[in-house]
């Protein structure tokens with residue numbers, strides 16, 4: 477596994493990362509690490525000062541967080557030529573707006 481994705485299955489922001497990872501064919505490169513913010517006394521604050529999910533730790537030690545950041549990173553390493561986020565232009569703004577709208581759709 478090349479990357480660790482810190483996530484909580486009961487929080488909505490994670491689903492955007494999962495959808496993008498599946499779409500661009502990199503899900504099999506990701507190890508899921510469940511965390512439950514505010515529960516069990518466990519925190520990911522040591523690698524993300526916001527202690528929020530999604531947080532993505534790359535093999536080289538780089539840590540990415542913020543659901544848009546994680547989604548765009550996964551898109552950038554597409555393994556199947558699918559790109560969710562166009563590089564520029566109106567289609568890019570449409571894709572990013574739909575990403576933001578997904579915060580609402582995916583509330584559990």
Ligand SMILES: N[C@@H](CCC(=O)N[C@@H](CS)C(=O)NCC(=O)O)C(=O)O
Pocket residue numbers: 487488489490513514527528529530541542543544
């Ligand atoms: N702006 C952040 C928000 C992430 C966020 O709020 N994550 C929540 C779960 S959905 C979280 O980790 N909350 C933990 C806490 O507030 O302690 C993003 O887009 O990733």
